[in-house]
Amino acid sequence: MGDSVVFIQRVNVCSDIDLEGIAADDSFPGAYVDGDFAIWEHPLSYFLSDSCFWDYRCNPGHTFDGFNDSLVLRLAIWRHGFAYCGVYSTHGDVSDALFLLCNKEVNPVTTWGRPLTRDDIYTGAFFSRDYSQNMLSQFLHHQYEKITGNGHVISGALPILKDRLCLDPPADSSGSYLYGFNLLDFALFNNLDKPVWTVASKIQVRRGDGVFSGCWYTGVPVIEGPDGAGYFIENNTWCALCPDSMGLCTGESQRGFSIGYSGAENSAIRMSGGSNNMTEAWGYLDGVLRMHILNCCTRDYASANYYAFDTFPDSVRLRIDLSRAAIQSNIRMAVLADSIWADDIWEDPYPGHDGNPPPIIIRADPGWNGVLHPEITVTPAETLDMGPVLVGESAMNSFAINNIGDTTLVITTIHHTNPAVFGLLYDVFTPAHSTSDLMVSFNPDSAGHYEDIVTVYTNVPCFSMFNLYIVGEGIEIDPMFTELVEPLPGTWTSCADQNIILRGICSDTSCCGKIMEESVVLDVGGVLHTGADSSVRVIDDTLIYYTPYAPYLFGNGDTIEVCLANSADTCGVVFDSLPYCWSFMVDLNPPDIIFHYPPPDTVLTDPSPTISICLFDSLSGLDTNSIMLNVDGEIVEPSMIFADSCYLLEYPLPNPMHYSDTVEYCIHATDTTDYCPNNVLDTCFYFSLWSAGPLGNLIIPWDGAVSACMNQEIHIGIVDSQGVDSLTIILAIGGDTMTIADSRLSFVDDSLLIFAPNEGYWNDNDTIIISLIAADDNLGAPLGNPFSFDFYTDFTPPASELVQPIEDEWIQYLETPVGISFEDRVSGILLDSCYLEIEGHIFPFAEILTDISTDSRRGNVVAYPSEAGLNFNPGDSIFVTCYMCDDPDTCPPNCSETAYRILFEPMATCQIYPNPFSPNGDGVNDFIVFDYPRMFIESAQLSIF
Numbered sequence: 054m055g056d057s058v059v060f061i062q063r064v065n066v067c068s069d070i071d072l073e074g075i076a077a078d079d080s081f082p083g084a085y086v087d088g089d090f091a092i093w094e095h096p097l098s099y100f101l102s103d104s105c106f107w108d109y110r111c112n113p114g115h116t117f118d119g120f121n122d123s124l125v126l127r128l129a130i131w132r133h134g135f136a137y138c139g140v141y142s143t144h145g146d147v148s149d150a151l152f153l154l155c156n157k158e159v160n161p162v163t164t165w166g167r168p169l170t171r172d173d174i175y176t177g178a179f180f181s182r183d184y185s186q187n188m189l190s191q192f193l194h195h196q197y198e199k200i201t202g203n204g205h206v207i208s209g210a211l212p213i214l215k216d217r218l219c220l221d222p223p224a225d226s227s228g229s230y231l232y233g234f235n236l237l238d239f240a241l242f243n244n245l246d247k248p249v250w251t252v253a254s255k256i257q258v259r260r261g262d263g264v265f266s267g268c269w270y271t272g273v274p275v276i277e278g279p280d281g282a283g284y285f286i287e288n289n290t291w292c293a294l295c296p297d298s299m300g301l302c303t304g305e306s307q308r309g310f311s312i313g314y315s316g317a318e319n320s321a322i323r324m325s326g327g328s329n330n331m332t333e334a335w336g337y338l339d340g341v342l343r344m345h346i347l348n349c350c351t352r353d354y355a356s357a358n359y360y361a362f363d364t365f366p367d368s369v370r371l372r373i374d375l376s377r378a379a380i381q382s383n384i385r386m387a388v389l390a391d392s393i394w395a396d397d398i399w400e401d402p403y404p405g406h407d408g409n410p411p412p413i414i415i416r417a418d419p420g421w422n423g424v425l426h427p428e429i430t431v432t433p434a435e436t437l438d439m440g441p442v443l444v445g446e447s448a449m450n451s452f453a454i455n456n457i458g459d460t461t462l463v464i465t466t467i468h469h470t471n472p473a474v475f476g477l478l479y480d481v482f483t484p485a486h487s488t489s490d491l492m493v494s495f496n497p498d499s500a501g502h503y504e505d506i507v508t509v510y511t512n513v514p515c516f517s518m519f520n521l522y523i524v525g526e527g528i529e530i531d532p533m534f535t536e537l538v539e540p541l542p543g544t545w546t547s548c549a550d551q552n553i554i555l556r557g558i559c560s561d562t563s564c565c566g567k568i569m570e571e572s573v574v575l576d577v578g579g580v581l582h583t584g585a586d587s588s589v590r591v592i593d594d595t596l597i598y599y600t601p602y603a604p605y606l607f608g609n610g611d612t613i614e615v616c617l618a619n620s621a622d623t624c625g626v627v628f629d630s631l632p633y634c635w636s637f638m639v640d641l642n643p644p645d646i647i648f649h650y651p652p653p654d655t656v657l658t659d660p661s662p663t664i665s666i667c668l669f670d671s672l673s674g675l676d677t678n679s680i681m682l683n684v685d686g687e688i689v690e691p692s693m694i695f696a697d698s699c700y701l702l703e704y705p706l707p708n709p710m711h712y713s714d715t716v717e718y719c720i721h722a723t724d725t726t727d728y729c730p731n732n733v734l735d736t737c738f739y740f741s742l743w744s745a746g747p748l749g750n751l752i753i754p755w756d757g758a759v760s761a762c763m764n765q766e767i768h769i770g771i772v773d774s775q776g777v778d779s780l781t782i783i784l785a786i787g788g789d790t791m792t793i794a795d796s797r798l799s800f801v802d803d804s805l806l807i808f809a810p811n812e813g814y815w816n817d818n819d820t821i822i823i824s825l826i827a828a829d830d831n832l833g834a835p836l837g838n839p840f841s842f843d844f845y846t847d848f849t850p851p852a853s854e855l856v857q858p859i860e861d862e863w864i865q866y867l868e869t870p871v872g873i874s875f876e877d878r879v880s881g882i883l884l885d886s887c888y889l890e891i892e893g894h895i896f897p898f899a900e901i902l903t904d905i906s907t908d909s910r911r912g913n914v915v916a917y918p919s920e921a922g923l924n925f926n927p928g929d930s931i932f933v934t935c936y937m938c939d940d941p942d943t944c945p946p947n948c949s950e951t952a953y954r955i956l957f958e959p960m961a962t963c964q965i966y967p968n969p970f971s972p973n974g975d976g977v978n979d980f981i982v983f984d985y986p987r988m989f990i991e992s993a994q995l996s997i998f
Contacts, residue, residue, distance in 0.1 A: 058127060058139035059150035060249075061242035062189035063421075066134050066197060067515030068209030075130070075205050081196075089132040096122035097140075100192050124149045126189075128196055134209065138193045139242075147245065147389060148362040151321035154187045154251050154387035185239035186251065186415065209515075238514040240423035247316065247419065250393040254412040256308045256371040257381035309337075309370035310398040310412055316391030322361040323385045326373075332380035334373045338366040344382070368397075369412075427485065428458035429513050431521065438585075439495035439525030440572045440619060443532055443627035446497075448619035450574055451490040451581055452521060456483040463512040467491075471505040474498070475523055490581075497527025532629035533557040533568070533622050538596070540728050542635040545673040548729035549606040549641055553577065555597040555617060557628065567594040567623045574619035575599055576632070578611070581618070609641040610672060640672035643734035644722045647699045651740035658774075660709040660742055660832060664691070668734075669699040670724045676731065681721040683737075710742040712833035744834035747773035749825045752805075754943050756842035759880045762944035763815060763848060767808035767823060773830035777803055781829040784808065787822055817848040818879055847879035850947035851887075851937040857915070863958040863989045867926070868919040871933055871955070874912070880939035881909030883946055889916050890934040892923055898937075909940065928959035961988045 072091040076084045084093035123143045130136040140150050200206065243249050324344040326334030336344035336359060346357035371382040395412045416422075432453040442448040456462040462483040469477060476494035483489040497503060505523040538554035540546050553575070557568045570584035570591040582588040582599055590598045597620065601607055616634040621627045647667040651657055664684065668675055682691050682704060691704035702720075710716065717739050723731035752768035754760050767786070771777050779793045779800040786808065791798055799807045806825075815821070824841040857872030858864045871891060875882060884905070887898035896916040905912030918925070925931060933955060938948040961984045970981040985993050 056244070057141040057145075059141055059147060059244055060153065060187075060189060061137055061139040061244070062185075062187060062193055063135060063137050063240045063242065064185070064190065064193055065238040065514060066130075066136055066209075068134050069207040070130055070132055070134065070200065071205040071207050072130070072132050074203075075200060078203055078205070080199050080203055090129045092127070092129045094125055094127035097124040097126055098122055100126055100195075124153075126192060128193070130197075130200070136193050136197060138189045138196075140189060147319045148321050151249070151319055151387040151389065152323070152360070152362070153189055154249065155321050155323040155385035156186060156188060156191070156253075186253070187241070189241075190239060238423070238426055240421050241417050242421050243417045243419050245389055245419060247318075247389060247391055249417045250388045250390060251415045251417070252312070252384070252386040252388070252393070252395070252412050253415075254308070254310070254369065254371065255381060255383045256306060256373055305372065305374045306400070306402065307370060307372035308398075308400040309368065310395045311368045312366060312386075313394045313396070314365055314388065314390050315393070317365050317388055317393070319363055319389040320361075320365055321387045322359075322364065322366070324359040324383065325385075326357045326382045327380070332373070332375050334380050334382040335371075336382055336384060337368075337370040337372070338364075339368055340370075425459040426514050427456050427460050427462035427483075427512065429462060429511060429516055430455045430457060431519075435520075436522040436524060437493060439493065439523065440569075440574075441526040441528045441621045441627055442495050442497055442619065443621075443629070444497050444500055444527050444529050446532075446627050446629075446631055448495045448525070448574065448627065448631065449492060449576070449581070450495075450583070450619070451492045453488050454479070454483055454491055455488045456485060458513070459485050461485060465510045465512065467507060467509050469505050469507040469523075471503065474503050475505040475525075477507065491521075493523055495523075495525040497525065500527045500529045502526055528621075528626055532626050533559055533566075533620075534629050535617055535620075535631075535633040537633075537635060540637040542637065544727040545638050545640050545725070546607075546728035547640055547673075547724070547726040547732050549608070549639070550601045551607060551637075551639070551728055553597075553599040553615060555633075557595045557597070557620065557622065568597060569621050569623050572619060572621035572627075573597055573617075576614075576616040576618045577601070577605070578607075578613050578615075580605055607639040607641075609639060611639040612636055613639060638672065640670075640724055640726055640732060642672075643732040644668050644670040644675045644724055646720070646734070646736070649720075649738065651738070653738040653740075655740045656743040657710075657740055658742070658744060660711070660775075661706055662710075662740070663703055663705040664718050666691075666702045666720055667697070667699040668702070668720070668722055673724045673726045675700060676723045676725045679721070679723040679731075683719040683721070685717055710832075712742060712744055712830075715739055715741040742832065744773070744775055744830055744832050746834035746837035747771050747777050747828045747830050748837045749806075749828065749840060751840075751842055754844040756844070758844045758942035759847050759940075760815075760844055760943040761847055761880070761939070761941035761947055764810060764812065765815060765844075765846070765943060766810070767806075769806040769825055770804060771800075771806055771825075771828050771836075772804050773834070775830040775832045775834070778829045778831055779803075781827055782806060783826040783828075785822075785824040785826055790826070815846050817846055819846045820844075821846065844942075845879055847877075847939060847941050848947060849877075849879075850949035851875055851877035851882050851939050852949065853935040853937060853951050855933065855953040856913075858955055860953045861956060863956050865927075865958045865987075865990070867924070867957060868917075869955070871916045871918065873914050873916075873933075873935055875914070875935070875937060876911045877937075877939045878910060880941045880946070881906075882912075883938045883940040884909065886936075886938040886946070886948070888936050889914065890936065891916060891918050891921075892931055894918070894921050894923060896921070925957050927957055929957045931955050931957075958987065958989050961986055 070091070072086045072089070075081050075091040076086050078084070081091075081093050083095065084091055123146065125141055125143060127139045127141070128137065140153050142149050322338070324336035324338070326336065326344055326346040333347045334345070334357070335342060338361070343361070344357050344359040365388070369384055371384065373380045373382050393414065395414065398411050432455065437450055437452055439448055439450055454462070454464075464479060464481055464483075467477060467479060469475065474496055476496065478492040478494075480489040491507075495503070503525045507521040507523065508518065509521065510518050534557070536556040536558050538556055540551060540553070557566075559566050568591045570589070573584035573589045573591065575582045575589050575597070577599065582605075584591060588599065588602070592598050597617070607613060614634065614636045616632040617628065618632045619627065620631070645668070647669050648665075649667065650665040651662055664682070666682070668680065677693070677700060680693070680700075680702065682689050682702060684704065684706075689704055691702040693700055693702050695701070706716070717737055719737035720734065722734045725731065748771070750770045752770055754765060754767070767784075769784075771782070777800070782793050782798070782800065784791055784798065784806065793800055797809055797811065799809070801807060820843055822841060822843045824839070825836070826839060828836045853873050853875045855872070856874050858869050871889065873889065875887070882898075884898055884902070889896040889898075889901070896914075898914050901914040901916045903913045903915050931954070933953045935951045935953070936948070938946040940946060963986070964984040966982040966984075967978050968981070970978040972979050972981075983993075983995055
């Protein structure tokens, strides 16, 4: 309809239209045909003058204020039923266009609701939150009224066209009711760049509980308020001062709310009040009175209107005062905004009789806005033939109501012309994509042909009213009797497709003796199967045969209720005593294993378990004679008792299992069905024996230990709950591998392995690697943690060396420090056990230590005797003794005691003995001794002359 159009209202009128007739009709000036569309447009003022727009009396007094011919309506109707009404402003004024979304009020006048039929109790709101609530749809309605009135509808049902319908129930030439305009498929196109929000609220009080005095449906109850009825719309209020619907209603009522906006750009507002005699109505925006009407004593149903554009009130208050009759106050608002909301809703008197409903807010996003609808197909499409039924008997059949649409199908009411003979039962609601049955019972009271016309009213656009037809024959003749062949009542079957077989038997010679297949109606689990649709067959003229098929296969645990609802012989005589009903049960599963031990794929540590199985069948029952237990390929005889609601089988294994043994046990059992083979339980389970195997743990010496014991024993703990087989123990020491047969090995208390070496087995300063290689338990499980460790031997004590001063050499320095270096290559020294002794004075290593390696294997000490008060003289000779022990992990340490001598140089001067001397060999003074300074250390040159 062009990019300039702001809004487009669309409705499917469900008819084929004569476009050329419209174009040639003076009632549609300017109309022309463009392809499959008839199009015409005029300013708004034209359509206002051309329409019965304002009320059901077409009173012309209520006009728009502030409008000119800048607002244009463009209408188009498709040849096959879609009608469109668009609006645009020649000045581009969005607010003017928004006003066309503001109806005077929300009620059946503006929604063209289908009138209630005489026995309807319509509990839903006529106002549905679709997109028909605007003046565009009113103009479409009026133009389509002219199209139908002028004969331009080629085919299709005619909609109800009168607003208030104060006339006989609408019907076409066949007497069928017609559907209402509000039940059609409406959609609204928003050509703006953000959502348009419409707000509607109303307060109303009235007396009387009939609908529209003077109409054919006067007095029909509609939506019930707590104390009486009101207009059938949402968002209504009933007078809190009216205790019932009789007599006069008096008093004042009001309601209000606040409105919030986000991103609001344009708006249009309409407040209106409608009155009967002795009433008054007010409307306030932001606390300012905008609409007021007072009718003191007339019955001209006067109204008041207030219009506003591009204003955004924060609060709304609607107020009415009623002395008698009826009064209402309304607001309709359309806003172009990102969002809009209402809160702070209140009523006075509080809380009001309608639950204080919030204003109705409808959002129309950019693009098309519509609602989903149900769609319907009926099987059979028109006529249901009940066939011949014996007088005084009854037969049943059904129409299938298929909802192939996307929302719930509602059957609002059903009427039919022959309720005395034909009974109807149906579901009011059928969910989307599902089927319900319209059940029909045929109860002829005399022989002859019977017919019924069923008129169904629904909420389906273009199919809101349709007719179905029922025919049947009442006959009088001796009937056949029913004999059940299978399955018999109360029996069990194991077949999901269990055949149902019945036989027809003649009561006497007047029976025809042959069944008419198309007359058979079999109700199986609530689903009707008939010979007419070939789901039921007649074999050999007398056997009625039904085999279930998908999706009607029987399920496990089902109780199948079966009724032969109808069957007649070829003479047209219905079977006697119908419906013939019984039930049977279905068991599709084998007996259940309630529990069993050992569980499947279990690994046990008990070598002598008892196999236990508990069996039960909750449906047809367990056949205890069928039970067989197979253990490792051999049929065995378990004990069996009934305990704890199951049959308990127990079988202890006769021989203990060994490590890694696997046992298979299989159970076979059946249930006890009456038809089809019994369900068979045939299943096997496995379990095995497992042990973690012995676990070894090192006791002495520990891994990395240093031993000073020349006869060091090895102690290893080996434990297992099943006991250890000592003959399987293998121990390796270095390159020496031994078993318990070795005399040096012993296994004590089934838990301690001891190796006692012979003399000289260990070497000094050696690294010994020991491995526990194997040890099985008495079930044959291997050692769980083979391991190796090493330890070291140290039979040599620490060594020391005097490094300061030099041993046995003369020193001159009387206060000389004494320095010792020490070393132990394996254990390291035990520092607290080491000391120097000098002339009876003790110097602990801990006090004179200068350095030591991190492993304590080497270091140096320096003692200062003079600082300890020891004074030495030239010529003295002293001894230093070093006491040291190493630090092994086992056995006493290796200790050493080493003594060192220190010599102090004597004092000497230059002297000669004797002097003189005479080396003449006479034995007197033949030799001479020379003394000179430092003569013990340094050399000298002697001159004798």
